[in-house]
Amino acid sequence: MSDTMQLARSGFTLATAADRRRFVLQARPGTLDAAARALGLAEAPAMLATASGGAVTALRLGPQEILLLLDPAGAGDSLAALRTGLDAVAHSLVEVSDRQVGLDLSGALVEPALASLTSIDVALPAFPVGMATRTLLGKADGVLWRTGPEQFRLEIWRSFAPYISGLLDEAARDAAF
Amino acid sequence: MLLIRCPYCGDRAEIEFANGGEAHIARPADPMTQTDEEWAQYLYMRDNPKGLIAERWRHAHGCNRFFNALRDTRTDRFVTTYEMGQPRPEIDAAAAAEAAR
Numbered sequence: 001m002s003d004t005m006q007l008a009r010s011g012f013t014l015a016t017a018a019d020r021r022r023f024v025l026q027a028r029p030g031t032l033d034a035a036a037r038a039l040g041l042a043e044a045p046a047m048l049a050t051a052s053g054g055a056v057t058a059l060r061l062g063p064q065e066i067l068l069l070l071d072p073a074g075a076g077d078s079l080a081a082l083r084t085g086l087d088a089v090a091h092s093l094v095e096v097s098d099r100q101v102g103l104d105l106s107g108a109l110v111e112p113a114l115a116s117l118t119s120i121d122v123a124l125p126a127f128p129v130g131m132a133t134r135t136l137l138g139k140a141d142g143v144l145w146r147t148g149p150e151q152f153r154l155e156i157w158r159s160f161a162p163y164i165s166g167l168l169d170e171a172a173r174d175a176a177f
Numbered sequence: 178m179l180l181i182r183c184p185y186c187g188d189r190a191e192i193e194f195a196n197g198g199e200a201h202i203a204r205p206a207d208p209m210t211q212t213d214e215e216w217a218q219y220l221y222m223r224d225n226p227k228g229l230i231a232e233r234w235r236h237a238h239g240c241n242r243f244f245n246a247l248r249d250t251r252t253d254r255f256v257t258t259y260e261m262g263q264p265r266p267e268i269d270a271a272a273a274a275e276a277a278r
């Protein structure tokens with residue numbers, strides 16, 4: 001399968017997101033705060049919120065879990081700081097860079113297209129900019145992150161990408177009517 | 178759509194969750210002291226009530242956490258959800274009647 005996906009319809013575009021190194025960090029809440037500070041953030045983002053700074057974006061997917069997206073250019077320094085900050089503290093840090101792929105969605109029809117894949121209310125008041133959560137997209141697990149009023153980022157397992165982008169393509173076509 | 182209130186994520190569709198069986202089943206601290214009957218009781222015997230049950234749920238397609246819930250088995254209404262490790266909440270008669278409705 002090709003790693004670059006591209007869809008363009010009136011009011012709906014889908015493109016492969018910029019390359020990121022991805023890590024799943026699991027630890028107690030206090031340790032997550034320490035990890036966030038080591039990465040240059042003020043604190044761990046609240047449940048279902050995100051925080052960004054420098055090369056780091058942190059998505060709080062669970063009370064014990066943060067998904068880290070690192071710009072490859074600064075990833076080495078961030079990881080070194082994280083290892084120093086969490087030295088001798090119980091935690092789990094797993095790289096999932098190649099497991100997942102990021103898809104950037106944008107356009108006026110993104111909301112209705114996503115709404116046909118997930119049971120979550122994706123309207124702006126219920127799902128504000130900066131909110132992120134894992135959910136079901138069709139029958140596949142995926143992370144939904146709102147990056148703008150008409151922009152979403154999906155972080156999904158690589159092998160699910162053709163399935164999910166295919167569903168989105170059909171949903172966007174239907175939403176245009 | 179049946180909504181379940183995850184203590185961490187809020188109301189979500191039931192399809193995001195996995196049931197984990199009856200809650201508050203304590204594993205015997207020293208299994209070697211148990212008779213076969215006592216061990217079978219721990220492993221297999223469940224209350225299976227017609228009415229309110231405390232059971233474990235996992236937000237499998239969300240935050241991935243286990244939590245406990247009080248549900249009425251006749252109506253599928255959830256009275257409350259609460260974090261693992263907390264005791265089973267006391268429910269007043271009005272809430273129980275609402276769950277049975």
Ligand SMILES: [Zn+2]
Binds near residue numbers: 183184185186236239
């Ligand atoms: Zn949850």
